[in-house]
Amino acid sequence: MALKEVYTPPSSRSKKKNKSAFREWVDSIVFAVVAATLIRWLFMEAFTIPTPSMENSLLVGDFLFVSKLHYGTRTPKTPLQVPLTHQTIWGTDIPSYLDWIQLPQYRLPGFSEVKSGDVVVFNYPPELQHPTDLKTNYIKRCIGTPGDKLEVRDAQVFLNGSPMVNPPRMESEYFVSTTTAVNEDKVFRENGVSEFTSYTETYNDTIPANDESGYIVYTTADIAGKLKEYDFVRDIRPVVAPKDISEPSLYPSSSLIKWNRDNYGPITVPKEGVTVAMTPENVAFYGPVIKYYEGNENVVLAEDKVTIDGKVIDGYTFKQDYYFMMGDNRHNSADSRYWGFVPMDHIVGKAVFVWMSIDPNPTSAANKIRWNRLFRTID
Structure with missing residues (x-):
């Protein structure tokens, strides 16, 4: 039997209720949070640089975007988490997650592998009190990939027996011998020296114990060359730990190993x-x-x-595969030399570009924003 449509007069039809302003506001907030969470998880996430371990390649106060697509996005491991948080709720010490449920973690296909020389964001492996995906985010340069044999000789990295090309803005530690006190703002800060301290005592057995005065500075080779041109600078020389000095704080912690930060290895990076x-x-x-x-x-x-x-x-x-990470500020970086390898399941993404940079110690208000670093790609 055919169904017959029953006509309802317009006056008797139910009217659609308009949303209240509060309901529309709530819906907008929910949509924005969901969209931001998906973008942050799947495509790209914003980070800021809090420490000088990657200077002069990345500076304290740099804001950067990290691509999740390069190496493949990880599926969530800890689902019971407040959206857009990491470890704690904003501005508090209240945990932002519950670890009651831990899901198996997988990685979606990416369009590149982690390569030696890449600047990588990863979860800090030794932080065992947190689930993998909620460990603190670190950023370093990948030095060794799975199966690589790595060694540091007199502060130079060797990879599979050959010297590795150093990052163009890598910083090293130098002793600047001077004949007089220095106007630190004029000489160091205006030349882009990230860190410096006055030297008065023997330092690491690499500087002679005499009446020599000067400064310990962390800077690039190019800037060190500029400092050498000042007439009150007697000499500039790298601070490098001799081979016979052992650093007990290095990885691995073993009486069999007698290494230091400038003479490390050889060690082979684990491979799946x-x-x-x-x-x-x-x-x-x-x-x-x-x-x-x-x-x-x-x-x-x-x-x-x-x-x-x-x-x-x-x-x-x-x-699984593992990686060896080091900071570009080689004498001021807590990296794989101190805590070991980075597992593949700890890799977050590849740092791609700086979108904003704010100087935490500007020489003037006009120099608060580092305009020359905006939208700079990371190499």
């Missing part, structure tokens, strides 16, 4: 699918990786052995 023998040296190099970042349970580390589920292993095959 590669098996290593559990020699005492490899236990020191890779024991923390096996225990903390590979998803293994019941791992016990000793000086010369690794035990998993009560069984001593004589070899281990890595389950």
